[in-house]
Amino acid sequence: MARISQTIDVARAQILVTLKPSLLDSAGxxxxxxxxxxxxxxxxxxxxxxxxxxxxxxxxxxxxKEMCEKLLANPVIERFEIKxxx
Amino acid sequence: xxxxxxxxxHEETSLKGxxxxxxxxxxxxxxxxxxxxxxxxxxxxxxVVRFAAEGxxxxxxxxxxxxxxxxxxxxxxxLLNEQQKFVCxxxxxxxxxxxxxxxxxxxxxxxxxxxxxxxxxxxxxxxLKRMEDRAQIAFRxxxxxxxxxxxxxxxxxxxxxxxVLNEAGNVLGLMPHPERATRSILxxxxxxxxxxxxxxxMAK
Numbered sequence: 001m002a003r004i005s006q007t008i009d010v011a012r013a014q015i016l017v018t019l020k021p022s023l024l025d026s027a028g029x030x031x032x033x034x035x036x037x038x039x040x041x042x043x044x045x046x047x048x049x050x051x052x053x054x055x056x057x058x059x060x061x062x063x064x065k066e067m068c069e070k071l072l073a074n075p076v077i078e079r080f081e082i083k084x085x086x
Numbered sequence: 087x088x089x090x091x092x093x094x095x096h097e098e099t100s101l102k103g104x105x106x107x108x109x110x111x112x113x114x115x116x117x118x119x120x121x122x123x124x125x126x127x128x129x130x131x132x133x134v135v136r137f138a139a140e141g142x143x144x145x146x147x148x149x150x151x152x153x154x155x156x157x158x159x160x161x162x163x164x165l166l167n168e169q170q171k172f173v174c175x176x177x178x179x180x181x182x183x184x185x186x187x188x189x190x191x192x193x194x195x196x197x198x199x200x201x202x203x204x205x206x207x208x209x210x211x212x213x214l215k216r217m218e219d220r221a222q223i224a225f226r227x228x229x230x231x232x233x234x235x236x237x238x239x240x241x242x243x244x245x246x247x248x249x250v251l252n253e254a255g256n257v258l259g260l261m262p263h264p265e266r267a268t269r270s271i272l273x274x275x276x277x278x279x280x281x282x283x284x285x286x287x288m289a290k
Contacts, residue, residue, distance in 0.1 A: 019165075023208055024242070026166045050119075071127060074120055074156065076163045077208060 011059035012085035017073045018049035059084050087268070089284055096128040101137050106284045109134070111148025111201075111263060121164065121204045122152030131157050143187060143287040144257045145280075148202055151249070151259035160250055160259045161217060162209035168242025172203040176273065177240055177262060179225040179248050180232055186255035187283035189224050195232045196225065196276045198262040200240060205261040207243035207250070214244065224258055225249035258283070 019025050025047050032046040052072055054064065064082050073080040091108070094101065101107065114125035125131065131153065138144045138159050146154040154160045167173060179196040181189050209217065217223060225248040229238040239246045241261070249260025264277030 023165065024168065024206075026168050026170050026206070026242075030170050071123065072119065074123070074163055076155075076161075076210075077165065 011056045013054045013056060013059060013064045014083045014085050015052040015054070015064065015068060015072055016049060016081045016083070017052065017068075017078050018047060018080075020077055020079060021047075023077060053085070087278065087281060087285070089281075094130055096125070096130050098130045099133060101130075101133050101142075104137075104142075105288050106143040107134050107137060107145070108265075108284075109144065109146035109150030109153050110265070111150055114149055114153065117149070117204075120152075120156065122149055122154075122156040125149075126153045126156035126158075135159060138252070138257050141254065141256050143284060145188060145264075145283065146257075146259040147263050147265065148200075148205075148261055151261055152204065154257060154259040159257050160252055161213050161222070162207055162250065164204050164261070165206045165208055166204050167202070167206050167240070172201075173205070173240045174201040175199065175240070177248070178228050178230050178232070178238065179262065180228040180234075182223045182226055183221040183251070185221050186224065186251050186258060187286040188251070188255075188258040188280055189283075190286060191282045192225075192279040193276050195228065195230075196262075196279070197274050198264060198267045198276055199273070200262045201266075202241070202261055205241040205243065207241075207247045207261070209244060209247075217250065220253055222251045222253065223247055223249075224251050225260055225262075256287075 027048045028046040032043050035043045068080045135157055152164045155163050176197055177200050181192045181194055184190055226246040227239045227248050229235055234246055251258050264280040267274040267277030
């Protein structure tokens with residue numbers, strides 16, 4: 001299977017979804033506590049986000065943006081950044 | 087309660103013959119991405135959005151509330167509980183408005199169970215102000231005597247909000263489970279006052 005995917009041209013998009021900075025990230029807070037507990041006392045805050053990778057027949061930023069707006073991110077609570085992987 | 091109910095599969099594209107919709111709790115599509123996100127884009131939810139726009143009564147509890155927010159029928163969203171724990175216990179709600187069928191016959195102080203890990207209601211401050219002006223806050227978490235205090239807010243919801251209405255008042259979403267508070271043998275019957283909203287709308 002690996003050989004097949006190497007011979008076919010696929011585009012890839014990477015989407016980073018993060019909670020708006022104004023919102024309390026309770027998962028991040030728990031991770032921060034755990035890191036501090038491990039001795040990483042320099043840690044003051046952790047924010048946990050999501051990385052979504054998509055394989056596409058062709059890359060179009062406008063189309064990926066539409067995917068984010070329609071499903072992958074919720075504008076009420078999240079922000080997103082789109083990157084093409086080349 | 088004398089209401090005929092039938093399950094509607096998520097692939098359905100019509101709600102013909104139905105007078106009301108209850109979007110129940112549980113989990114949907116693994117709650118991947120965000121709770122309720124994928125379910126809110128299912129075929130039947132497109133129809134629920136249309137049904138609600140025409141004034142049809144729609145009630146969503148727990149995951150159903152998350153789905154209604156994700157579908158854009160209600161403002162705001164629900165995040166991981168502030169204390170990161172799944173909470174399963176009875177809570178008390180204060181009924182904040184009587185303007186909707188869902189709240190018209192609810193008790194002043196409602197005793198009702200919750201069971202969720204992601205019930206922290208959040209909304210932008212400007213939107214919250216607008217919701218307050220339009221009496222869209224249906225229920226707030228309170229203590230047994232009806233007073234607001236930090237201990238009675240089980241998930242860190244903004245302003246202790248447990249349930250919200252859309253502007254028209256025909257759509258209610260709440261994290262607690264009215265359907266689990268309909269028999270005294272199961273711990274309480276305060277959910278009936280909320281579910282009566284279906285009957286009030288149909289009687290019109």
